[in-house]
Amino acid sequence: MSLLEITDLETTFDTQAGEIVATDGISFELEEGETLGIVGESGSGKSVTALSIMGLIRNPGQVKNGSVRFRDKDLHSLSDRELRKLLGRDISMVFQEASSALNPAYTIGHQIEETLEVNDYKGDPRERAVDLLEQVGIPSPEENLDKYPHQYSGGMAQRAMIAIAISREPQLLIADEPTTALDVTIQAQILELFNDIQEEMNMSMIFISHDMGIIWEVCDRVAVMYKGKIVEIAETEQIFKDPKHPYTRGLLQCLPQVSEQLEPIKGTVPSGATLPGGCTFHPRCEYATDACVEGFPESARVGENHRASCYLYTDHDESGEAPSGKLPQNQNEKPINY
Amino acid sequence: MSSTLLEVENLSKHFESGGGFLRGSTKTHAVNDVSLDVQEGEVVGVVGESGCGKSTLGKSILRLHEPSSGRVTFDSKDITNLDPKGLRDVRKDMQMIFQDSALSLNPRLKVSRIIDEPLREHSTMSREERRHKVSELLEEIGLKPEHSERYPHEFSGGQRQRIGIARALTLNPRLLIADEPMSGVDVSVQAQLIKLFNELQDEYNLTYLIITHDMNVVRYMTDRVVVMYLGEIVERGPTEEVFRDPKHPYTKALLSAIPTPGKESGDRILLDGAVPDPEDPPQGCSFHTRCPEKIGDICEQQDPAQFDVNGQHAKCHLYDEP
């Protein structure tokens, strides 16, 4: 049994411009001790996925469909009170910008102790808070506990946020772009911290990022999202060595650090309520066919633990060609070297 | 051989803050004794983390901030003490692209008015000619002429950045100073912008000074690079050399910190702590508080000089003459 099982998750937002489908039928599983990366550009629905799992989608948004099963318990069928019992204890979250995710009105110590108290911590919360700050590498914890978030630097605030998240040793930690707001040397420190903590506590992680480099470094498996859908999911190595979906491939071609000759994906990410019909990627895809305009391809198995949603790999094509391997190594495209 | 287009000598910019009743003011050395040169047709990168003074440097070169001391020479002309009129003429040739297009484009103006603003100020073109020029520029940067009648908020971040580029190009400048032109955009948009910059350079014979925090962009785009830390240049040299064999411990750490697909993070150099408060920089070498290769008291006491080998410079006591 997986720790977390998500099936057909659909979250929508009502806006003046119409209904926006933020996540559109997402399914994946997460094993114990595993780190799953979710990568995608802005508007792909990564953060909404995280909040949907946590049951924190609020008006004007709503989870329309699908289920989130944590330890075989359907989270969305729980009452708000029951759900909050799990949050902070079994499942916790680290946000993108710690400086805005920490309440500016209370000291760091207060916020850690409060978290411990609402989650039925039995020991002395103050002592535990000191230990936690120490664990996440904040110097002179006694003193720093009584400081307010704005007195922390960006990196330190993110450490404090992590301390709060791991205070009750959760089984699942969701980290939403936890290093995006940080400088690269500080980012390196925080990634290292995540690494240490996970080894120590053997928890599962969902790690959301737009940065392929970070995903490579942190994750066991990767889900690539585009406009609310998981277009490809595989083990990290596989994604980088042998990307199947044209979008994944395009993303990798955009990276100045791996691509000798940048090949930008043409066009822009469509926004708002007016998504293109069929496969949402087809206007930007160089392999697009009529089929892509009409319907969205089912996720197909393209390798071991490797699935992609693309007509290149489904049997949709009447010609009955082999379902896999149709995406050729693009001739005029230099191989990506790592 | 190419000629020197821009030369910056010992440029410093200090900001005074606080001050007032019964309290002395604090001086922040945002840029401290920085020298660099940019050759015609070259792409030079200025890289560093937030608060290192790279943006202030860019604005001081254009004299959008008045430099506290030092000299800026553009096309063999000292522009440091130019009067407003002279400055106005020089600025036709050096244009700036700003970091946040949401802030640098006036939200109340249509794109046409944003792009033709420099023309209205500097040219004698008729309205018709200006309109024509705007359409031309819009196509150049990958938008459509009919987009000129829209407002900035109707565009995506990448498109807005293109509009900023178009505005900078209207007067056919020779030097473009781009301050974090690609931060805050998605990778696919970033790739498009990088490509656009490359194409424009060929077409307009442009010289770029690119200010960024992103080492990957620097590696891909620039010929030479300058690394800044706490207002100072700690290392500079040809981009390829600096990336292949960084000399300064800070550059080493910076390069190793970039998460790169295919690279193991095991041999990463991790720096301790955060960048010190620029209002109260450390004595001696400004990097000594975080330096993993500190060689002794000298680092805490003495500010190192620039060490020079084969056109690659590093400001570190490791390279002191014995």
Add this chain to the structure above:
Amino acid sequence: MKTRNTFYDVVDKRFLLGLYRRINSVVKDVMRTRKGRFGLVTIVLVTAIAILAPVLAPYDPASQNLTARLTSPNTTYLLGTDSYGRDILSRIIYGFRISLLIGVVSVGVGVAIGTIMGTVSGYYGGWVDEIIGRLIDIMLAFPFLLLALIIVAVLGPSITNMMIAVGISAAPQFARLARGDALTASEKEFVTAADSIGRSHFSIIVEHIIPNIFTSVVVMATLYMGRAIIISAALSFLGLGVQPPTPSLGLILADGRDFIALAPWITIAPGLAIVLVVLGFNLLGDALNDALDPELQTGDKLQ
């Protein structure tokens, strides 16, 4: 050869046409919301009544009918009469005229003084700001009503003096708003960008600062129309504003006060009339606030 910026270059025909289109689209945006529709319709209605007062009013608002004093509402006098036997309805209809006049003039005075002070102060900063800022602070040390009261007390009660007093009292509020917005705008990068192109202070103020102040000033002016009408009604009620026999809503209330138990209709109707006008401006102000903010305008990004 360079061309200097002429006024005509900044405010050309195309610009005016653009302004017209913009107003048109703002009106459309305003009309799209319930608030906006109600506000705009109310204001248009009240304005029409004020303009057409001589046609609409059943009686001369000043004519007294001593045989019909304190008549309760009936078919002859729809809203009854006051203690001099004057028709309340007619006085209210004319009262709208006075209220709108006071609102427009006093807010106009306030906007003109305040916006110029604030813009100059916020954009230039330094000692200019130091002086103007201090002046604004001192004026703000008096509450709106008290300041207006003092000025009227000094100048003597009359409708003109009251309009001046209310206008001057509102000025520091507009100055503070304009100063803040000008300061914010002048720190924005698009001003740096204009500076980097080499534009003059005057051009920057006209093209970049004013449009960014404009919105909030228009919204606040609309909201202050309501406040000015209430304050001037209060001053008239106290006997420090419009003087009898001019029909003003505040004055009718003052008259009615003495007969409140005997003839409550004198008090009720003009009060509701004030609420109607002020509500109209407040609704319109709220709707404008939403409509004029370009970041809030919905609409899809370009594909």
Add this chain to the structure above:
Amino acid sequence: MGFRRYVLKRVLQAIPTIIAVVTIAFFMIRFIPGDPVEIMMGYTSDQQVIESLQQRYGLDQPLWRQYLEFMYGYLTFDFGTSVRTGRAVESMIMARLPHTILLATGGMIIALLIGIPAGIIAAVNRDEMTDDGVMVGALLGVSTPDFWIGLILILVFAGSLGIFPATGAGSLNDPVELLHHLVLPAITLGTFTASLIARLTRSSMIGVLEKDYVQAARARGIGERTVIYKHAFRNASVPVITVVGLYFGNAIAGTIVIEEVFARPGVGRLLLDSIFGRDYPVVQGTVVVIAVMYITVNLITDLVYTKADPKITYEDT
């Protein structure tokens, strides 16, 4: 800098403003066309009487001298004597001040008690029926002249129902009577402010409820009530506090009209009576007192605000 020193600094900063207020009060009557004494004593043309009066009020002195003496008088709490009653202005004001403070405070308490919960409830139920209801009410509240509300309340509760007195303020020695007299005026004064506070609280809360730290608090398993009242409102209150001071100040000025409507013997009514009676020393005194109260309230708010928002370091201000 410690909080105590910060308080001291802010108090010192208020002094120039107060001096400016007193100066304005001094020059105020100089702007009135004509000779003050003649205006005040409109009925007498006896030259001797006028001269003796001019002497008594120091009006025969050079202007700078008059100004300095006026300043000195205010510094030593000597506001001069009333032309009409011959009593010391400061004692006339002091006798009436309690009623004004009572009214302003009562109005403000009502405004806060209604405005803040209404705003929070509206924000939490954003765009639903409750929200619409609160907002329509608040809009009506800010559009209605307070003195008219007073008249209507008198009509209904004093006239028809007869449960509250229409005029007067009661004796300061009888708390029940005081309160009985306070109810209607305080509601009158509080309605407008309550509506403003409700609107502001709502928009401030809506802004805060969208903040990451509110989501983060939920993600930590904290219950929704605690999230709203402890985490969200604590931050939303900061901008509310700033304007509450401003509103309180305006409420002090608002008492002028309300006191007139309810015939309460307060400072505001004294001001009006003196304006009509051309009793300029009293006008000056009351203007200064009301303005100083306004400045004081704003100062206190400012201090509360600094305490409420930990991000403000005292040095910055």
